[in-house]
Amino acid sequence: MNRRLLLAMPAGLAASAALRAVAAPATPPLPPGTPICRGGLRRVAEVPQRDASTPEAADADYLEKLGLLEGHLIVGRKLLDAGEARLAVPHFGHPIRELYTWLEPRLALRRAPGFERELEVMEAWAEGGNVGTDGRFGQAWESLAPKLANAKRAIDPHRLTSPRFMLSHVAIMVYDVASDYGESIERGRIINVVEYHDSMGFLFYAQQTAGEQLKGSHAAADWSEAATVLEDLHQLAYPNLLPPSRLPASVSTVRSRSDRIQAIAARAVA
Structure with a gap:
């Protein structure tokens, strides 16, 4: 098309560069009539x-x-x-x-x-x-x-190896996670499943990026801290591939992880 x-x-x-194919865990089927990408x-x-x-x-x-x-x-x-x-x-x-x-x-x-x-x-x-x-x-x-x-x-290679630039990039991605996570919610429940998965995918990308940077960066402590924040968010807001019946975390809680990573970026080597 x-x-x-x-x-x-x-x-x-x-x-x-390298996209990882990780098989998803078994998940229950969606409830009948669940809206898909209403917008x-x-x-x-x-x-x-x-x-x-x-x-x-x-x-x-x-x-x-x-x-x-x-x-x-x-x-x-x-x-x-x-x-x-x-x-x-x-x-x-x-x-x-x-x-x-x-x-x-x-x-x-x-x-x-x-x-x-x-x-x-x-x-x-x-x-x-x-x-x-x-x-x-x-x-x-x-x-x-x-x-x-x-x-x-x-992209300028100096930026791709700059802990401050790349940590800021990950912080921006987590802000996008929070934005789409918020779009998925209505009346305290996750209703728009596509937006929920949008936000989940952005988090998976952020985690992948942090993992790659952790392997080759001279700012290992900063990237390790960021990776911990991201994994905490993963476990908190995305316990399974399909959304849970109860809202797992507030939007402000998710967005706070972006602020934490931006704070790490602010003190990192440029």
Whole structure:
């Protein structure tokens, strides 16, 4: 399905080289009649844009959008591995119509290869009701990984190795986690399952990023602390792949984790 033939309508937002395929735990089925993505997809013009008036701000904005895209793909893959093709579909559609439209001209400016075709193959796989992540999906995933890595390497390399810049990036991603988590809630319950999974995917991406940075950074203590905050949030707000019947945490509790990581970033080496 060509994204240029579709109008986008609201939902969540969303970089790294190797995407991990971790099979999701067994989860109970959704209650009958649970709304799926009541708002639809967000128009590209409505996607919030961060200040990009300086090279550093432009890199932060670009990296955030890559992270949002990758977060969608991570949770979409987990849903496919769990046999939840219907729930996975939006997490391959949103990247094409919300995020890739924004990213495509910026990838070209940074001379990074595009990857629209891979996203389309993944979406078609989920839309076809396929589960698991082999076949054409697996081929597209393998093709996408180095392209995402190249897209990320288009950022100033000094920023990619800066603990302060990358910790701030993770803090921004956790702020996005809180925003979409809040969008999933109505009258004290998680109603919009797609928004809940949006936020979950952004957290998985943040955890993946922290793990990668912890391996090679000279700020190991800072990244270890950040990883602990992220794991605490994971256990608190996302106990299973499907949402619990009771609200696991308040939005302010989730957002406080972003503040904690931003505080770590503020004291980290630039």
